[in-house]
Amino acid sequence: MSFINLKDKVVQVKIVYYGPGRCGKTTNLEYINRKFREQIQSEMVSLKTHGDRTLFFDFLPFHMGQIKGYDIKIQLYTVPGQVKYNATRKLVLKGVDGIVFVADAMEKQREKNIRSLNQLHENLQAYKESIFKIPLVMQYNKVDLKDHGIPVLPISVLQQDLNSRLQVPYFEASAITGYNVAATLKKIISSTVVSIQKKLL
């Protein structure tokens, strides 16, 4: 549920990066935090365990400028990826407007991607949202690993596994080098803002 303040003319939009553990959700946000520093007024908030795994969420507020006189404030969240933290993942998804599903392109993570996407579907249902309706972008992360000799799934396989029914926009990416991180972000922001506009008109 995006929140629209008619008095101050501010629209707050919540975008969540979702995906299996160690797929690179936090790395996406860290890259955005470095790259778009001048558009971000505050520090990134990270609730981590000692082992640097996300415990609750990362949060990055992001200022996007104006549309029709309204200030758009994008709030980026990640969820904890580890299987045992589903209760927390569900909490973070409350009121979500748009989702980036970050999939791990490493061959050995194939199963985990599918399981995580299925769980996203269930978690959204708990809020009476549908994975088929909510703005969603796929990001196939870690494609740079193939240059280091690590087996990576071909995009056609990832598409078949994760996006054959959803048919949403997708990007190959490398969160660590920043390849297509901004492209993914732009895509999800534009689909989300369009969807909010449609609902309001």
Add this chain to the structure above:
Amino acid sequence: MNYGIVSQEQLEAIEEILSQKLIKLGVDCAIIIDMAGNIITVKDNAKSKYDIYSFAALAAGNFATVDAMAKLVGETEFSLLFHKGQDSNIHFSKIDDELLLITMFGRDISLGFLRLNVVEAIEQIQKVWDRQE
């Protein structure tokens, strides 16, 4: 999907309640957020500078966590929370299922007095908010 849209008139009424009931009392900052972490409105004493957007995200997460804990021990909810510090304190109180009132205050206000005022403020805010439906 429901979109929270509040009219200018309602927001002004709510801000007036926050000013009258809380800021006048000496509270540093009063924030209303929704459970998704969006800020509905903020009133402060113009002295304190908090990063309210991050604060709202964390507060919503905090409240949601406590809510989940309540269910684990068989309570339907813990409707208020209080964090005590050396110099500043934070008080969280539920307005309804969607809204949360957060008050930050220093050492010079007693918790009991604050709570009385928070309860009154919440009753008044509920009346303004319900006009939405």
